[in-house]
Amino acid sequence: MTIATKLSAIFLVYALFGCGEQQGAYQKLDMKSPELLGIEKATNLSGAERWGRWTDGSPLKLQFASGLPKEFRLLLTVAHIYGPNTGKQIEVQVADQRQTFIGPAEGDKTVIQLDFKGVPKSTDTLQIAVPETLSQEGERKLGIGFESLEIAPLK
Secondary structure, eight states, X not given: OOHHHHHHHHHHHHHHHTOSOOTTOOEEEETTSSSOTTEEEEXXXXXXXXXXXXXXXXXXXXXXXXXXOSSEEEEEEEEEEOGGGTTSEEEEEXXXXXXXXXXXXXXXXXXXXXXXXXXXXXXXXXXXXXXXXXXXXXXXXXXXXXXXXXXXXXX
16 A cells, blocks of 8 residues: 555545544643644743743734634633732633633632634634733733633534
8 A cells, every 4th residue: 555545545534534623623722731732823822831821911812723613612721810810801702702701819720611602614713802911020921821721612
């Protein structure tokens, strides 16, 4: 069997059984990982730390390589939060839809759940507006520390 034949067989399996990246697929971003698989571009996000990643400015923008599902549940695991953001409304935007959550207290690891429905097919970007950021030593503008982010299609 030639390499081309083997590759064709692999692609056929992926197409038939839904493996690999596809619009609407479940995605989990482990913010502790040095690479964010499935992300085409990240704006205002710091590098990976032992526990996750800080937002570094506002808004955080994540552009997904395979797009976002038409209907999905967003699960954000917040590990840290810069003090003034505690108790403030934090806005999450997907296409023209906006939802908010209240910033948890520092030290309270919290999972935020937001459902998005009727998302246009071409949508590939999620934004999170951070109300206040803190510049440390003139370098990073910390706001929210995320441990993970999950996109789970709703059926």
